[in-house]
Amino acid sequence: xxxxxxxxxxxxxxxxxxxxxxxxxxxxxxxxxxxxxxxxxxxxxxxxxxxxxxxxxxxxxxxxxxxxxxxxxxxxxxxxxxxxxxxxxxxxxxxxxxxxxxxxxxxxxxxxxxxxxxxxxxxxxxxxxxxxxxxxxxxxxxxxxxxxxxxxxxxxxxxxxxxxxxxxxxxxxxxxx
Amino acid sequence: xxxxxxxxxxxxxxxxxxxxxxxxxxxxxxxxxxxxxxxxxxxxxxxxxxxxxxxxxxxxxxxxxxxxxxxxxxxxxxxxxxxxxxxxxxxxxxxxxxxxxx
Numbered sequence: 001x002x003x004x005x006x007x008x009x010x011x012x013x014x015x016x017x018x019x020x021x022x023x024x025x026x027x028x029x030x031x032x033x034x035x036x037x038x039x040x041x042x043x044x045x046x047x048x049x050x051x052x053x054x055x056x057x058x059x060x061x062x063x064x065x066x067x068x069x070x071x072x073x074x075x076x077x078x079x080x081x082x083x084x085x086x087x088x089x090x091x092x093x094x095x096x097x098x099x100x101x102x103x104x105x106x107x108x109x110x111x112x113x114x115x116x117x118x119x120x121x122x123x124x125x126x127x128x129x130x131x132x133x134x135x136x137x138x139x140x141x142x143x144x145x146x147x148x149x150x151x152x153x154x155x156x157x158x159x160x161x162x163x164x165x166x167x168x169x170x171x172x173x174x175x176x177x
Numbered sequence: 178x179x180x181x182x183x184x185x186x187x188x189x190x191x192x193x194x195x196x197x198x199x200x201x202x203x204x205x206x207x208x209x210x211x212x213x214x215x216x217x218x219x220x221x222x223x224x225x226x227x228x229x230x231x232x233x234x235x236x237x238x239x240x241x242x243x244x245x246x247x248x249x250x251x252x253x254x255x256x257x258x259x260x261x262x263x264x265x266x267x268x269x270x271x272x273x274x275x276x277x278x279x
Binding site for chain 1: 180181184185186187188189191192193194195196197198199200202203204205206207208209211212213215216219222223224226227229230235236238239241242243245246247248249250251252253254256257258259260261263264272
């Protein structure tokens with residue numbers, strides 16, 4: 001019961017922060033709302049007993065990626081975004097029924113999947129050894145190749161970001177207008 | 178032990194995903210579009226972890242870790258592209274990038 005109350009608290013916090021992310025105009029406020037949403041989602045992970053994912057959510061998302069966004073906002077002049085209208089209002093209103101339809105479809109598929117899914121295969125093992133040990137043992141045995149591929153993707157992403165973001169001597173003229 | 182129904186996790190996940198998708202559509206600034214994308218990725222993580230909690234597995238948590246790592250790579254490349262676009266074109270809005278319009 002206490003667990004359900006904590007889950008409800010974190011879910012409401014996450015949803016309110018998500019609404020703040022898509023409505024505020026100033027990108028600095030948007031980053032703060034996103035940080036709040038990430039912390040709330042880490043709380044949701046903790047209520048599900050996923051301590052490792054929650055801790056990595058706090059460490060990687062809420063620290064590394066949020067700071068990264070702040071750095072980029074210092075490089076891009078975002079004051080223009082505050083002066084102009086910051087949202088596509090008509091497009092948002094027009095796409096809202098489609099989004100609602102997608103929402104209902106996802107909900108139906110989820111509910112069908114829940115009734116068909118098995119329950120509790122590794123639960124005894126998790127209670128015996130703890131969440132992080134079980135995640136680590138399966139990650140480094142069954143999904144070891146995927147783990148290596150993810151490290152390769154991170155390396156390629158880093159090299160690509162350095163190559164894309166470097167300064168070039170030549171600047172291209174915008175001849176479209 | 179199980180007090181939170183799995184439908185609650187899926188409801189929160191769907192709400193967050195749809196809010197992120199709506200943010201990707203309605204936002205004009207490129208950086209805030211990427212932030213809405215991060216929100217949608219986190220919603221998928223919530224669905225994975227909630228399903229894990231229901232079924233007593235750990236595979237969903239492993240894939241949530243993969244999603245977090247790929248989101249870090251995606252943020253690095255995407256923000257690099259945004260900086261490059263701004264440096265060469267001096268625009269930061271999604272409707273001003275019209276070079277490939279036919």
